[in-house]
Amino acid sequence: MNDMSPNKAEREAKLEGMGCRRKRVEDVRFTQGKGNFVDDIKLPGMLFGDFVRSPYAHARIKGINIKKAMKVPGVLAVLTATELKGVNLAWMPTLAGDVQMVLADGKVLFQNQEVAFVVATDRYAAADGVEAVEVDYEALPVLVDPFKAMDKNAPVLREDLKGKTSGAHGPRKHHNHIFEWTMGDKDLTEAAFRKADVTIKELISYHRTHPSPLETCQSVASFDKIKGELTVWGTFQAPHVIRTVASLISTIPEHKIHVISPDVGGGFGNKVGAYPGYICSIVASIVTGKPVKWVEDRIENLTATSFARDYHMTAEIAATKDGKVQALRVHVLADHGAFDACADPSKWPAGFFNIVTGSYDFPVAHCAVDGVYTNKAPGGVAYRCSFRVTEAAYCIERAMDILAKKLNMDPAELRLKNFIRRDQFPYQSALGWEYDSGDYHTAMKQGMEKIGYPALREEQKRKQADFKAGKTRDIMGIGVSFFTEIVGAGPSKNCDILGIAMFDSCEIRIHPTGSAIARVGTKSTGQAHETTWAQIIATEIGIPSADIMVEEGNTDTAPYGLGTYGSRSTPVAGAAIAMAARKIKAKAQMIAAYMLEVHEGDLQFDIDGFRVKGLPEKFKSMKEIAWAAYHSVPPGMEPGLEAVSYYDPPNMTYPFGAYFCVMDIDVDTGVYKIRRFYALDDCGTRINPMVIEGQVHGGLTEAFAIAMGQEIRYDAGGNVLTGSFMDFFIPTAVETPVWETDHTVTPSPHHPIGAKGVGESPNVGGVPAFSNAVNDAFGFLGATHIQMPHDYWRNWEAAKSLGLIK
Amino acid sequence: MSKTHVKFKLNGAAAEGMCEPRTLLVHFIRENLSITGTHIGCETTHCGACTVDLNGKSVKSCTLLAVQAQGADVVTIEGMANADGTLGALQEGFRQMHGLQCGYCTPGMIVRAHRLLKENPKPTDEEIRFGIAGNLCRCTGYQNIVKAIQHAAAKLRGEEYLEAAE
Numbered sequence: 003m004n005d006m007s008p009n010k011a012e013r014e015a016k017l018e019g020m021g022c023r024r025k026r027v028e029d030v031r032f033t034q035g036k037g038n039f040v041d042d043i044k045l046p047g048m049l050f051g052d053f054v055r056s057p058y059a060h061a062r063i064k065g066i067n068i069k070k071a072m073k074v075p076g077v078l079a080v081l082t083a084t085e086l087k088g089v090n091l092a093w094m095p096t097l098a099g100d101v102q103m104v105l106a107d108g109k110v111l112f113q114n115q116e117v118a119f120v121v122a123t124d125r126y127a128a129a130d131g132v133e134a135v136e137v138d139y140e141a142l143p144v145l146v147d148p149f150k151a152m153d154k155n156a157p158v159l160r161e162d163l164k165g166k167t168s169g170a171h172g173p174r175k176h177h178n179h180i181f182e183w184t185m186g187d188k189d190l191t192e193a194a195f196r197k198a199d200v201t202i203k204e205l206i207s208y209h210r211t212h213p214s215p216l217e218t219c220q221s222v223a224s225f226d227k228i229k230g231e232l233t234v235w236g237t238f239q240a241p242h243v244i245r246t247v248a249s250l251i252s253t254i255p256e257h258k259i260h261v262i263s264p265d266v267g268g269g270f271g272n273k274v275g276a277y278p279g280y281i282c283s284i285v286a287s288i289v290t291g292k293p294v295k296w297v298e299d300r301i302e303n304l305t306a307t308s309f310a311r312d313y314h315m316t317a318e319i320a321a322t323k324d325g326k327v328q329a330l331r332v333h334v335l336a337d338h339g340a341f342d343a344c345a346d347p348s349k350w351p352a353g354f355f356n357i358v359t360g361s362y363d364f365p366v367a368h369c370a371v372d373g374v375y376t377n378k379a380p381g382g383v384a385y386r387c388s389f390r391v392t393e394a395a396y397c398i399e400r401a402m403d404i405l406a407k408k409l410n411m412d413p414a415e416l417r418l419k420n421f422i423r424r425d426q427f428p429y430q431s432a433l434g435w436e437y438d439s440g441d442y443h444t445a446m447k448q449g450m451e452k453i454g455y456p457a458l459r460e461e462q463k464r465k466q467a468d469f470k471a472g473k474t475r476d477i478m479g480i481g482v483s484f485f486t487e488i489v490g491a492g493p494s495k496n497c498d499i500l501g502i503a504m505f506d507s508c509e510i511r512i513h514p515t516g517s518a519i520a521r522v523g524t525k526s527t528g529q530a531h532e533t534t535w536a537q538i539i540a541t542e543i544g545i546p547s548a549d550i551m552v553e554e555g556n557t558d559t560a561p562y563g564l565g566t567y568g569s570r571s572t573p574v575a576g577a578a579i580a581m582a583a584r585k586i587k588a589k590a591q592m593i594a595a596y597m598l599e600v601h602e603g604d605l606q607f608d609i610d611g612f613r614v615k616g617l618p619e620k621f622k623s624m625k626e627i628a629w630a631a632y633h634s635v636p637p638g639m640e641p642g643l644e645a646v647s648y649y650d651p652p653n654m655t656y657p658f659g660a661y662f663c664v665m666d667i668d669v670d671t672g673v674y675k676i677r678r679f680y681a682l683d684d685c686g687t688r689i690n691p692m693v694i695e696g697q698v699h700g701g702l703t704e705a706f707a708i709a710m711g712q713e714i715r716y717d718a719g720g721n722v723l724t725g726s727f728m729d730f731f732i733p734t735a736v737e738t739p740v741w742e743t744d745h746t747v748t749p750s751p752h753h754p755i756g757a758k759g760v761g762e763s764p765n766v767g768g769v770p771a772f773s774n775a776v777n778d779a780f781g782f783l784g785a786t787h788i789q790m791p792h793d794y795w796r797n798w799e800a801a802k803s804l805g806l807i808k
Numbered sequence: 809m810s811k812t813h814v815k816f817k818l819n820g821a822a823a824e825g826m827c828e829p830r831t832l833l834v835h836f837i838r839e840n841l842s843i844t845g846t847h848i849g850c851e852t853t854h855c856g857a858c859t860v861d862l863n864g865k866s867v868k869s870c871t872l873l874a875v876q877a878q879g880a881d882v883v884t885i886e887g888m889a890n891a892d893g894t895l896g897a898l899q900e901g902f903r904q905m906h907g908l909q910c911g912y913c914t915p916g917m918i919v920r921a922h923r924l925l926k927e928n929p930k931p932t933d934e935e936i937r938f939g940i941a942g943n944l945c946r947c948t949g950y951q952n953i954v955k956a957i958q959h960a961a962a963k964l965r966g967e968e969y970l971e972a973a974e
Contacts, residue, residue, distance in 0.1 A: 032911030035845015
């Protein structure tokens with residue numbers, strides 16, 4: 003390695019570092035059925051737990067009879083709230099500062115709520131046991147509509163909160179009120195509205211939906227009575243947090259709890275929180291002395307473990323008559339279901355909803371969010387988005403289109419007129435954020451050029467004339483969406499979960515022969531961390547990524563991290579990885595200097611080793627340096643080559659993008675066809691373009707689902723109408739459009755490698771693009787705002803309400 | 809509940825065990841036989857994570873009883889590799905074209921694609937999309953899965969597939 007060959011390009015290619023389309027190392031096991039998912043775990047003597055669930059949305063429990071169930075062959079135990087009270091676990095704390103019943107304590111508050119946990123020798127016996135448990139319910143009045151939650155005579159849902167006039171986030175205004183959260187300057191905003199030329203106001207609802215990863219939530223708990231140690235394998239996006247919570251709510255010290263997230267079959271926010279199933283499997287293992295597995299079925303997943311959205315946003319914009327925005331005002335009614343189990347950083351009851359000013363230079367703004375209880379499943383998770391960011395992006399992107407329509411301006415032109423300019427970054431938003439970097443005009447113009455925007459508008463005009471002339475029954479919509487995300491939670495100054503700052507971590511060990519292991523505090527649920535984390539290290543220290551093993555998910559071996567959600571892995575852990583690698587590089591430089599008998603300052607890093615400046619033949623490769631680290635370090639230096647970094651990010655990162663959707667709708671049937679969908683993403687430095695594009699495809703597909711039909715619906719009695727994949731829309735390959743991807747690169751100035759998050763951008767930007775396309779299609783016929791989801795039936799309803807169908 | 813003896817050919821080798829008549833094929837394969845590559849995603853025949861090949865047809869093993877497989881020829885993801893242990897054409901296609909992310913739908917998707925290519929060795933993209941409509945994926949948006957299957961189809965026909973993964 004002391005000569006100049008092989009050449010630079012070859013040496014760089016050999017590293018497979020940042021920027022290359024490295025094939026995934028995970029795929030070798032997954033394509034052969036050799037992944038290790040929770041349900042694949044089989045321990046000697048393992049039992050199986052299953053839930054008795056409530057058929058009622060709101061009812062008092064007058065009695066639970068387990069006698070018949072205990073006689074079912076194979077049934078060993080039935081846990082109810084009574085048993086859990088014995089270990090002080092009938093209720094558990096939520097991430098949002100509320101408490102939640104683990105098993106129904108006196109009453110049930112939503113359909114399919116967990117009432118009892120049957121433990122049996124296998125899953126069939128457990129299901130038999132569930133059938134045999136007799137529960138005596140007394141039905142109570144049901145509250146489904148969040149707009150009626152704070153009516154004077156609304157039923158009291160949470161009797162446990164009786165007399166509590168304040169909660170974790172301040173005063174409560176009503177017995178079904180959870181919190182009110184406000185941001186911005188109310189008076190200045192009001193003043194701006196008073197003198198505005200033009201204002202718009204619209205109720206924009208983002209309906210309830212569900213992340214539904216293909217693998218449901220599941221766990222295996224094994225308590226060793228002799229050692230007093232608990233091991234839990236589970237579908238956890240944040241295993242360390244689960245360990246800490248488990249320790250805080252049990253009497254087991256944290257060092258005796260081993261939490262392991264093996265391969266996880268998708269998360270999308272569903273697997274951040276702690277669920278009754280996890281707790282019950284743990285308690286059941288302690289009670290029976292045997293390992294206990296709990297596996298949720300799809301109906302349970304859709305109806306009980308978390309939901310997303312259910313935000314009802316009244317948005318107002320004040321603008322000048324030539325289309326310059328002056329102020330934004332938003333009120334949100336947030337339906338949190340029966341318990342506030344929102345998975346947000348603890349101080350943020352409405353997540354980062356105050357990103358609602360979007361990509362536009364609003365001088366002033368004000369937002370207020372009221373959270374209320376209803377008889378629906380608890381949750382409020384960030385389904386493929388940073389905390390409440392997709393709601394915010396949908397709100398502002400719809401509102402901007404509504405303003406454009408009122409001003410008779412082109413929606414793209416209105417956006418270009420109001421974008422935060424490149425020279426304004428770092429930009430202080432009216433609602434309190436400091437946007438790190440952006441170049442919105444360039445991205446928007448590139449998108450408009452690639453999609454052929456002016457020609458599409460011309461075509462639309464012709465089609466509209468044809469429609470009015472009765473020559474066609476098709477209408478054409480062009481959906482424009484420009485989003486700014488806020489990801490990478492987050493800086494310790496404003497982000498924590500139950501008091502733990504939201505840093506992330508990496509530990510790297512270089513072995514004597516020059517290969518390495520890196521352990522990271524995140525947990526991939528499909529994001530290819532084993533592949534991409536190695537790429538960062540490869541570029542930073544010059545070891546081929548093929549020689550670096552990445553390990554996550556085992557709390558005994560990985561450094562403490564806050565996990566993977568909210569597109570935080572690259573912004574936070576990605577930074578920790580680069581910083582740990584740089585510590586190694588610094589030590590390697592000292593060792594190389596000793597080996598080459600020069601001063602450290604005389605060396606420069608060159609792809610895969612250190613070279614003496616001006617003497618190119620004097621070179622030591624990282625492989626040689628690694629050996630020396632265990633063999634001949636400079637006098638006084640500790641041997642070995644490893645480093646740990648805990649990274650507290652100075653700021654969030656702010657990815658952005660320009661999305662365009664071209665859609666045709668047949669007004670007589672409501673049937674739509676997505677003709678084109680173009681997505682330009684700017685996530686700063688790109689670590690693996692193949693993985694990024696794959697993430698964009700997947701996020702767009704989820705956005706398509708949500709905007710065009712996916713919904714958790716309830717009837718007036720609180721019965722879930724969309725409880726299986728029969729009714730809950732997951733697009734197949736047939737419905738899913740073909741995606742066109744593109745990018746610009748505006749690095750984050752504060753991130754060590756300039757990277758931002760990306761996995762959730764397509765969901766955040768995609769939903770408004772689809773919805774704007776539908777609204778744009780109907781716009782010339784008089785529609786201002788049609789609520790999502792835009793399935794065929796609702797499109798047909800929209801056409802009917804506009805008088806288009808006789 | 810009394811148990812029944814079930815025997816069939818699994819990935820070319822004899823497999824047998826005792827199970828209740830109500831035992832689902834997917835549970836029999838995963839739990840009695842400890843072959844865990846086949847997954848469960850919905851229990852209602854919608855998602856296809858449990859797809860196996862049974863007597864030359866793609867079936868969803870979550871809605872088939874183990875006893876219905878008596879004497880059958882069953883192939884799962886574990887039977888998709890080449891005889892020498894290297895990745896089969898579909899497995900390699902999925903890896904090359906980034907046709908998977910979390911990996912949970914992948915076994916069912918590959919087993920389904922295997923039958924699709926047997927029935928139609930030179931499918932159009934549209935035919936592939938229709939052919940895998942019984943298999944849901946939450947991560948990839950299917951675009952690279954279509955390419956992965958085209959990659960494998962080309963390889964099986966002895967042709968070269970050039971398009972890169974997006």
